[in-house]
Amino acid sequence: MNSLYIHIPFCNRICTYCDFNKFLIKNQPVDAYIDCLIQELDQIQDEQLNTVFIGGGTPTALNETQLTKLLTYIQNKFEILTEFTIEANPDELTEQKIKLMKDFGVNRLSLGVQTFNERLLKSLGRTHQENDIYNAVNAAKKWGIPSVSLDLMYHLPTQTIDEMKSDLIKAVQMDIDHISSYSLILEPKTQFYNMYRKGLLQMSDDNLAKSMYETTMQILNAHGFYQYEISNYAKPGHESIHNQVYWENKTYFGAGAGSHGYINGERYYNIAPVPHYIKAMQQHQNVVKERIPVDEMASMEEFMFLGLRLNKGISIEVFNQRYQKSFDEVFGKVTNQLIKDQLIEIVNNHVRLTQQGRMIGNDVFEKYLLTI
Ligand code: SF4
CATH class of the missing domain: 3.20.20.70 (Aldolase class I)
Known part of the structure; x- marks a missing residue:
């Protein structure tokens, strides 16, 4: 839905x-x-x-x-x-x-x-x-x-x-x-x-x-x-x-000038200036300025850095089902290091920030980037 x-x-x-x-x-x-x-x-x-x-x-x-x-x-x-x-x-x-x-x-x-x-x-x-x-x-x-x-x-x-x-x-x-x-x-x-x-x-x-x-x-x-x-x-x-x-990386439409959405594996961004948005709409042109396909790797990264914002963290089981991959294989190494650093903990099969990790959330999220 x-x-x-x-x-x-x-x-x-x-x-x-x-x-x-x-x-x-x-x-x-x-x-x-x-x-x-x-x-x-x-x-x-x-x-x-x-x-x-x-x-x-x-x-x-x-x-x-x-x-x-x-x-x-x-x-x-x-x-x-x-x-x-x-x-x-x-x-x-x-x-x-x-x-x-x-x-x-x-x-x-x-x-x-x-x-x-x-x-x-x-x-x-x-x-x-x-x-x-x-x-x-x-x-x-x-x-x-x-x-x-x-x-x-x-x-x-x-x-x-x-x-x-x-x-x-x-x-x-x-x-x-x-x-x-x-x-x-x-x-x-x-x-x-x-x-x-x-x-x-x-x-x-x-x-x-x-x-x-x-x-x-x-x-x-x-x-x-x-x-x-x-x-x-x-x-x-x-x-x-x-x-x-x-935060749970689910799908949504975005409507209006400058809004963005995430549908069918694509993030899209509308034209931002109001006159341009109106003109495009009135001329029955596309108001989407850019579409960015989210490949599997980018999607897994987003799953982590959006989901880790939530106190309950991300569900390992949901990750495994959604990507048909083992969480341990993809993120096990970095997660173990962050556990040693006391920035991440695993509770009820969820990976989440510790209190200390929450203070430097952005630094922790960066560690889950696969592409750098
Ligand atoms: S300028 Fe408008 S959108 Fe920005 S914070 Fe103020 S009320 Fe909100």
Whole structure:
């Protein structure tokens, strides 16, 4: 059963750290974009989908008419079997929009909170304030959205560890069931990156980021949010089903400008600039910019470095069945070395990161590359 990701590349303001495929919504051809998106979705043959995730950009930057058009199409075209998530910014989530989402079967909201701290929100270029977060969660609960997740960030410029702890405590005290917590990464072409290069932005050292990560694990675990992925924590039964599709290296469609998918052994990437995407769609040309066949070796590597992100790790049995090869023959040597280094352990026939391995996950994943 496939999943589907839909990209809405518009935002009301551009955040200082953001390198996603997004554009200021002002003067954008949003109605034409929605029409093209629907045209692209029309090409999907599957009637049943495991999960659907509408992300961005900011889906809540759409007005109610645009949102209704897209949600109506999705409802008529697909049967969504498990999870239907929409990403939202707290200040854009009006009660009317939440009610609409609920009416069209959305059962999970992912709120882009990042921090509750007003000084830091301002420096990130976010449009919401602390109160908007409480209002959005309360409204989601009032209208019966079953699952609410908060996205948080840490290792922000000038952020102290006490400020980060305060964010976590405020989050766990709310009626939510899932938290994603990501360290800020300075990405090229962002405002933060340019400021940093000009000496206008101070980043604290990596040791503080490490302490913040350890503190996050401790606080969230102590409050009933168990860690199931390197950056994701959930109350039992509320793990993101859609995101697990990525980590378990399963198949999914991607629709919209700059989105990507993984179907029939191929990863594909859509044209990213909105005008080019719209033009191609209107002229009935292919909006896929690139298709990359994933051969068996690449697939085995992906299986490892995506699956090792999950706390449960990868199942040796699933690997053996999927590739009709022995895990020991392909990855036995590297795994034994990583076990000696106390970065990997095998529990219940699953290979997983140790606590120490989780702190340097990317270094461990690299060891599973077969092609270098
Ligand atoms: S972080 Fe989200 S809201 Fe901010 S610019 Fe990027 S996509 Fe838009």
